[in-house]
Amino acid sequence: MTKSTTTVSAREAYQVLKDVALDTRTLQHPPTVSNGETTVVKVDDWEITLLTSNGVLIGCPSCVAPDGRTGHWHRFGTDPVSLLSAWEQARIEATLPTAALGENRLGTSAKA
Structure with a gap:
């Protein structure tokens, strides 16, 4: 079976989120917020x-x-967030509430 080159796997997207948690990548701000949930x-x-x-991812x-x-990803347990450890998830959650301010709660500046 060949891997499709037209879709992103959950593991690939998870790695991007994990890199944010490890501070090797940075969320760029401001995010677009809709309904306060998305x-x-x-x-x-x-x-x-x-x-x-x-406030929980x-x-x-x-x-x-x-x-x-x-x-x-539409089913619970198949999306990239389900692959995050509790620590990684908490690190990402810490960046979200103050994302529009350009600085996260981890004390590192976000890219403008």
Whole structure:
């Protein structure tokens, strides 16, 4: 079976989120927020949609890679957020509430 080159795997998107948690990549601000639950963030040239509920990261339904490939995850447990460790998830959550301010709660400046 050959791997499709037109879609982004959950593991590939997870690696981008993990890199944010490890401070090797930075969320670019400002994010686009809709309904207070859906946040679209940019990481390098990735565009990642994150779902939150009361400040808790609960999912990643989709993303677009820099090369135009897309990934969509609709079932619980199959999206990139489900692959994050509790520590990684907490690090990403810490950046979201103050994302529009250009600085996250981890004390590092975000790219403008």
